[in-house]
Amino acid sequence: MSYESMIAEMIILDGHNNDPIQAYTARPMGPGPFPGIVLIHHLPGWDEWYRETTRKFAHHGYAAISPNLYERAGEGSAEDVAAKVRAEGGVSDAQMVGDVDAAMDWLKSQQFSTGKAAVFGTCSGGRHAVIYCSKTEKADACLDLWGGRVVMAEEDLNEKLPQAPIDMTADLNCPILGLFGNEDQAPSAEQVDQHEKKLQEHGKTYEFHRYDGAGHGFFYYNRPLHRVEQCNDGWEKLFAFVKKYVG
């Protein structure tokens, strides 16, 4: 068996408005070049699961980076910071795009980068991945895992969330993979169908996989939402998709 090693560390990025934000990075040791993954954390925060998943991508040969979208809420445990952000109505889509863009630029500017990268997100991060890949042209693949509120009612739009992601479909700049549980309520199966129809209307390259017996967050092994069979199949589908479009 060949020697295996990775480097995982925290760095500081110039995020949206040049605000300094932390990001967790992981990549295999060695010169590369490695294809990249930008991970957008979920609503429960920049937490241990996202650290682990960043390292999982490194284990599979990718240079990965996960920026802290909740940096401005201050120090604290991921769940306390997430609670503070939730009480403030969440982060704005514009700020998120700026922060993710900083992570993408950092990744692609590294000597160990192939110059190609996917954007991965679960839950609110799935929604954010769709927005980022519609608002910029830097991603080579979009990985939307059960992103809720891609379809939004008019009354749910506000200053922080001014446009429903589904209405950005014409501008989606890369192939998209969607993984969804049929028992999820947000996104519901009907909303996933609506999103798929919109992708078809605009001639976008996409792959949607819907799982019976699963709801929201079925990859989260430490939560009752976990569904091992659907999770394992989802990871296989995801890595195949990334291999195809990112390398």
Place this chain on the structure above:
Amino acid sequence: MCTSILELVACKGSGKSPEGWVNLTHAAISYDHPHHAMLNDAVTIDFVNKGLGAGTRVGVELDLKSAKALHKALEKVIKDVEDDVKSRPRSNDIMKAA
């Protein structure tokens, strides 16, 4: 579920956070992923002081049934308090009786 269900209520009172007692300014009530409760989704109530750090909060995660029971109990306590106040003789009545 990835919801936007959130209600923010101004609160006056105190809560005992991991940092000790703090004056509260708000309660944030949401329905979404719990961090600790072994539930798919939970009613989360975070009592906070918006001027303090993220760690100074008093948080609970409840299933819907518990949240409904809590809501009913709060309503009953408030009704009992208000009924009790209404049933007490006002000072003017006491003066007249004397």
